[in-house]
Amino acid sequence: MTNGATTGADLLALSPVIPVVVVDDADHAVPLARALLRGGVRVIELTLRTPAALAAIENVAREVPEIVIGAGTVTAPEHAEQAAKAGAAFLVTPGTTDRVLDAADATGLPYLPGAATVSEVMRLAERGLTALKFFPAEAAGGVDYLKSIGGPIPHIRFCPTGGITPQTAPSYLALPNVGCVGGSWLAPKDALQAGDWNRVETLAREAARLG
Numbered sequence: 210m211t212n213g214a215t216t217g218a219d220l221l222a223l224s225p226v227i228p229v230v231v232v233d234d235a236d237h238a239v240p241l242a243r244a245l246l247r248g249g250v251r252v253i254e255l256t257l258r259t260p261a262a263l264a265a266i267e268n269v270a271r272e273v274p275e276i277v278i279g280a281g282t283v284t285a286p287e288h289a290e291q292a293a294k295a296g297a298a299f300l301v302t303p304g305t306t307d308r309v310l311d312a313a314d315a316t317g318l319p320y321l322p323g324a325a326t327v328s329e330v331m332r333l334a335e336r337g338l339t340a341l342k343f344f345p346a347e348a349a350g351g352v353d354y355l356k357s358i359g360g361p362i363p364h365i366r367f368c369p370t371g372g373i374t375p376q377t378a379p380s381y382l383a384l385p386n387v388g389c390v391g392g393s394w395l396a397p398k399d400a401l402q403a404g405d406w407n408r409v410e411t412l413a414r415e416a417a418r419l420g
């Protein structure tokens with residue numbers, strides 16, 4: 210189920226870019242996942258922002274076992290259990306609370322908890338976490354902020370997400386404390402609505418080369 214990704218650190222190594230996906234139609238998820246795989250991206254983060262999200266995760270977990278499927282936008286404790294039951298292999302949270310972290314731990318799944326400040330990073334490090342999501346990356350200070358965090362807290366590694374583009378991704382990926390970036394550009398809403406899977410495959414092929 211997790212295709213070998215059993216820790217947060219494993220998640221950072223799956224792909225240079227983790228596609229962050231919003232699906233309005235659960236039927237889009239399987240062809241989308243297959244297009245990402247054809248382009249060389251073997252991970253997908255399906256955000257729990259729409260009513261179709263959990264069914265989409267179930268569809269991909271059942272029909273595309275070659276891809277590592279995770280649930281994003283985990284903002285409440287119950288989201289963690291719902292996502293695990295749907296077949297998610299990992300969880301991603303935009304920010305963190307103790308209740309959300311406890312619920313994520315209870316699933317036994319690897320997860321990337323969100324942090325945006327040095328103090329939030331330190332609080333997560335106190336819980337023994339060493340692989341975090343840095344969100345909202347661009348708005349929270351971008352590359353320079355992450356570079357600064359690496360000085361006093363060099364053992365924590367990040368998946369920065371939020372406002373990152375194919376043009377800015379390389380500057381993040383060049384940092385020693387960055388394992389991958391998250392980005393919604395790999396699954397443009399208009400491409401999903403049009404069923405333009407060739408465009409998704411092309412975007413994935415370009416992203417897979419960023420690492």
Ligand SMILES: O=C(O)C(=O)C[C@H](O)[C@H](O)COP(=O)(O)O
Nearest residue numbers: 229281282303370371372392393
């Ligand atoms: O919903 C979540 O789980 C989040 O944490 C937020 C998303 O990861 C970012 O909104 C993606 O940012 P963009 O790539 O700029 O679209």
